[in-house]
Amino acid sequence: MFGWEFPPHILGGLGTASFGLTKGMAQCGNMDITFVIPKPWGDEPKDFARIIGANCTPVSWRGVNWDYVEGRIGKVMNPQTYFDLRDHIYSDFNYMNTNDLGCIEFSGRYPDNLLEEINNYSIVAGVIARTIDCDVIHSHDWLTYPAGIHAKQVTGKPLVIHVHATDFDRSRGKVNPTVFGIEKDGMNNADHIITVSNLTRKTVIEKYGISPDKVTTVHNAVEPLSQELLDIEVPPKHEKVVTFLGRITMQKGPEYFVDAAWQVLQKVRNVQFVMAGSGDMMEKMIRLAARRHIAGRFHFTGFLKGRQVYEMLKASDVYIMPSVSEPFGISPLEAMQMGVPSIISKQSGCAEILHNVIKVDYWDTNAIADAIYSIIKYPGMYKQLREQGLEEVNQITWDRAGAKVIEIYKRLINR
Amino acid sequence: MKSICFYFQIHQPFRLKTYRFFDIGNDHYYYDDFANEDIITRIAQRSYMPACEMLLEMIKENGKKFKVAFSISGTALEQLEQYVPEFIDSMKELSETGCVEFLSETYAHSLSSLVDPDEFVAQVKAHDEKIYQLFGQKPKVFRNTELIYDDDIALMVASMGFKGAITDGAKHILGWKSPNYLYKSASAPKLRLLLKNSKLSDDISFRFSNPDWGAYPLTADKYIDWIASLPEEEMLVNLFMNYETFGELQPRESGIFEFMKALPRFASEHGIEFMTPSEVVSKMKPVGELSVMHPISWADEARDTSAWMGNILQEEAVNKLYCLAERIRLVPDKRIHQDWNYLQASDHFYYMSTKHSSDGSVHSHYSPYDSPYAAFTNYMNVLSDFMIRVREQFPEEIENEELNSLLLTIRNQEKEIEELNREVEMLRNNIVKDTAGDFAPRVEGKEEKKPSTKSPAKKPAARKKTATKNETKKS
Numbered sequence: 001m002f003g004w005e006f007p008p009h010i011l012g013g014l015g016t017a018s019f020g021l022t023k024g025m026a027q028c029g030n031m032d033i034t035f036v037i038p039k040p041w042g043d044e045p046k047d048f049a050r051i052i053g054a055n056c057t058p059v060s061w062r063g064v065n066w067d068y069v070e071g072r073i074g075k076v077m078n079p080q081t082y083f084d085l086r087d088h089i090y091s092d093f094n095y096m097n098t099n100d101l102g103c104i105e106f107s108g109r110y111p112d113n114l115l116e117e118i119n120n121y122s123i124v125a126g127v128i129a130r131t132i133d134c135d136v137i138h139s140h141d142w143l144t145y146p147a148g149i150h151a152k153q154v155t156g157k158p159l160v161i162h163v164h165a166t167d168f169d170r171s172r173g174k175v176n177p178t179v180f181g182i183e184k185d186g187m188n189n190a191d192h193i194i195t196v197s198n199l200t201r202k203t204v205i206e207k208y209g210i211s212p213d214k215v216t217t218v219h220n221a222v223e224p225l226s227q228e229l230l231d232i233e234v235p236p237k238h239e240k241v242v243t244f245l246g247r248i249t250m251q252k253g254p255e256y257f258v259d260a261a262w263q264v265l266q267k268v269r270n271v272q273f274v275m276a277g278s279g280d281m282m283e284k285m286i287r288l289a290a291r292r293h294i295a296g297r298f299h300f301t302g303f304l305k306g307r308q309v310y311e312m313l314k315a316s317d318v319y320i321m322p323s324v325s326e327p328f329g330i331s332p333l334e335a336m337q338m339g340v341p342s343i344i345s346k347q348s349g350c351a352e353i354l355h356n357v358i359k360v361d362y363w364d365t366n367a368i369a370d371a372i373y374s375i376i377k378y379p380g381m382y383k384q385l386r387e388q389g390l391e392e393v394n395q396i397t398w399d400r401a402g403a404k405v406i407e408i409y410k411r412l413i414n415r
Numbered sequence: 416m417k418s419i420c421f422y423f424q425i426h427q428p429f430r431l432k433t434y435r436f437f438d439i440g441n442d443h444y445y446y447d448d449f450a451n452e453d454i455i456t457r458i459a460q461r462s463y464m465p466a467c468e469m470l471l472e473m474i475k476e477n478g479k480k481f482k483v484a485f486s487i488s489g490t491a492l493e494q495l496e497q498y499v500p501e502f503i504d505s506m507k508e509l510s511e512t513g514c515v516e517f518l519s520e521t522y523a524h525s526l527s528s529l530v531d532p533d534e535f536v537a538q539v540k541a542h543d544e545k546i547y548q549l550f551g552q553k554p555k556v557f558r559n560t561e562l563i564y565d566d567d568i569a570l571m572v573a574s575m576g577f578k579g580a581i582t583d584g585a586k587h588i589l590g591w592k593s594p595n596y597l598y599k600s601a602s603a604p605k606l607r608l609l610l611k612n613s614k615l616s617d618d619i620s621f622r623f624s625n626p627d628w629g630a631y632p633l634t635a636d637k638y639i640d641w642i643a644s645l646p647e648e649e650m651l652v653n654l655f656m657n658y659e660t661f662g663e664l665q666p667r668e669s670g671i672f673e674f675m676k677a678l679p680r681f682a683s684e685h686g687i688e689f690m691t692p693s694e695v696v697s698k699m700k701p702v703g704e705l706s707v708m709h710p711i712s713w714a715d716e717a718r719d720t721s722a723w724m725g726n727i728l729q730e731e732a733v734n735k736l737y738c739l740a741e742r743i744r745l746v747p748d749k750r751i752h753q754d755w756n757y758l759q760a761s762d763h764f765y766y767m768s769t770k771h772s773s774d775g776s777v778h779s780h781y782s783p784y785d786s787p788y789a790a791f792t793n794y795m796n797v798l799s800d801f802m803i804r805v806r807e808q809f810p811e812e813i814e815n816e817e818l819n820s821l822l823l824t825i826r827n828q829e830k831e832i833e834e835l836n837r838e839v840e841m842l843r844n845n846i847v848k849d850t851a852g853d854f855a856p857r858v859e860g861k862e863e864k865k866p867s868t869k870s871p872a873k874k875p876a877a878r879k880k881t882a883t884k885n886e887t888k889k890s
Contacts, residue, residue, distance in 0.1 A: 266437070355769075358786070359785070359786065369435075370792055370796075371788070374436075374791070374795065377795075377799075378795045380727045380730065381728060381731075381788065381791055384726055384727040384769070384788075385788070387727070388726075388769065
């Protein structure tokens with residue numbers, strides 16, 4: 001598997017999803033998974049997959065001994081793997097910027113020279129593909145498609161690409177041609193395409209012109225929360241709290257949240273609205289709230305991470321995600337895990353599998369306001385969504401998603 | 416000789432319009448007139464009217480040997496009177512043939528039998544009055560909303576003087592027993608029970624035009640053969656279904672009307688006759704007792720009441736609604752009573768059902784809402800407004816009991832004044848007769864009147880004082 005992020009060092013939903021899926025597949029048994037990421041930190045869980053760092057894979061030969069390698073990358077990778085990989089260098093990459101181990105450096109993030117890093121990643125993939133014997137190649141998101149294609153050319157094994165998002169979701173229509181090119185190339189070369197929702201599947205089929213029988217939806221799932229997070233205690237509060245949690249960008253539809261809040265506040269006063277997160281539309285939203293004269297009831301917390309997210313959820317009575325376009329959207333599932341009734345837009349992928357949430361069109365602020373009012377005013381509504389939501393989300397587990405992916409693998413191998 | 420007992424249900428609720436929380440306290444009209452008119456006229460055109468025509472023809476053709484029964488809810492009757500008056504006329508025509516019986520039920524197609532016995536009795540009376548007024552029949556057999564039934568309901572129904580009741584032949588109640596007999600209630604032995612034969616009923620109403628069904632296509636010949644080949648002792652086949660079966664659930668093209676028309680001929684060939692429920696009750700003897708501890712209904716696979724009162728949403732809505740009942744019975748305002756009726760229709764709670772299995776698809780099919788949550792929100796918004804209106808009728812601090820006695824005094828006051836006036840009049844006449852003087856009677860009249868106005872006025876004043884006292888204590 002080729003991925004770009006892996007917990008605990010993650011920047012977005014991609015890492016969480018790749019991790020969950022890998023673990024889920026391992027739980028199904030009889031799987032030998034190698035997971036390649038650009039830059040491992042050493043604290044990644046290794047019990048269900050072998051982690052190979054692209055920055056630990058030599059592309060040009062260096063005569064180093066075991067102890068040296070052990071000292072340099074021992075905490076990240078087994079030195080034996082380094083030497084195995086070194087035996088399979090297929091071309092002279094000395095002209096490239098390599099280090100003392102003959103490896104290329106990676107940032108593992110989303111730097112300005114991202115395209116160069118993607119290219120380097122695919123060079124490294126050539127070495128790995130020659131070393132590791134595999135049955136299927138699986139690439140997570142567009143950054144790793146070139147690597148997947150390269151590995152497929154080397155090994156002749158089937159390539160599965162996993163579309164966690166497309167550039168149409170990220171850019172709301174203003175697609176970057178280079179990114180589109182990479183995505184399209186990946187899809188064309190793939191033997192099968194997995195999408196995280198039917199919504200994304202439709203995009204892949206319609207916008208990228210891919211044959212429908214090559215595209216399958218495998219919905220994401222969630223990891224059960226630790227007891228520690230579930231037991232978080234928050235100070236008692238006297239007012240209802242309605243929370244928006246996510247990047248404050250055009251994709252997430254924050255302005256619809258402000259409008260719905262304004263409507264609710266016309267009728268009920270003892271409600272607080274929280275916009276947690278940061279993003280390029282944050283200032284605009286602050287101004288909008290002020291212009292609507294609801295700034296006193298509207299709070300901006302800035303970016304929350306780790307435990308803070310769960311503290312915020314625990315203190316909330318309603319969670320809301322009015323995303324304009326969301327390939328899947330894992331955060332409402334997390335809110336449900338914390339027992340928070342959720343309102344989500346019909347334009348998000350997770351709406352396809354969730355029943356015990358309120359689904360609205362993102363632009364229908366009347367419906368959003370109605371739903372908020374109903375949850376904070378009618379105890380039955382709150383209780384039903386909370387209890388049924390919890391029960392429902394606990395059924396959405398990664399091993400089921402993993403089993404579906406394995407099913408696809410089997411079909412490809414036996415073809 | 417075997418008998419077929421047909422009974423058709425007609426019910427339409429007053430569907431609610433989109434009622435936002437902004438409207439609470441401002442807008443007191445709750446109904447989606449457009450949808451209600453549209454649906455009832457469409458169904459009447461496609462189903463009710465042609466089906467009535469069919470029945471009339473069948474009765475005429477078969478020399479009154481063909482008989483059926485109807486149960487029409489009050490809310491459906493109101494809508495039909497308003498939008499499809501010609502349907503009421505053809506129902507009257509059917510009633511006049513003497514081959515059509517009308518059954519009793521709750522006026523609003525409500526769940527009151529499960530929640531509020533007083534309301535239940537009141538609604539049954541209201542419904543029977545309406546039936547009498549329209550069709551000149553006094554119902555003798557009772558059929559509860561969605562065939563909901565248990566031992567407690569049996570007691571209430573029997574005490575209202577009904578001879579029989581109709582319910583579902585739920586498997587978990589019957590066990591090895593067959594629904595094709597007349598039973599009696601365990602709690603009220605005088606009450607006879609007619610049980611729906613689910614298999615044969617659903618063969619017509621749900622499976623008739625389904626080409627995947629093994630017995631497709633169903634012909635009258637085959638169907639009557641099935642009935643005739645039932646064990647000899649099983650004398651009664653109760654076929655209960657929605658009237659929409661004809662023309663709506665089973666479209667006209669499926670041949671459902673022709674199928675029905677052919678039934679009596681094949682039935683008479685096999686010596687099978689048709690009976691109305693009250694004929695069954697009076698002519699047949701019950702074979703045994705049936706005890707039903709927990710309410711059953713004809714809905715879903717479970718045949719229980721979970722389709723209306725199965726989740727937290729439904730519980731809250733039902734409870735909030737019925738905690739108003741006592742207060743509403745004291746209110747004279749007619750519009751409040753009308754809304755009270757319409758809001759009780761079981762359909763509103765059905766829309767809130769969250770059953771996702773195969774039942775769920777039926778639920779969503781009939782619901783005007785996207786989701787049970789939307790149904791709940793809309794209903795609760797309406798109910799919130801309704802509660803405000805009910806509360807506004809009387810000062811809120813006064814308890815129902817106190818209010819009742821106050822209202823009683825006020826009502827008695829009128830009577831008292833009337834009586835006293837009559838007395839004054841009488842005395843005056845006497846005096847005029849007795850004496851020619853005009854001084855004495857006036858004094859007497861004044862004296863008589865004074866206490867009459869004073870004494871009742873005192874009471875509420877005194878009560879109010881205690882009420883305000885209570886209030887200050889509370890605050």
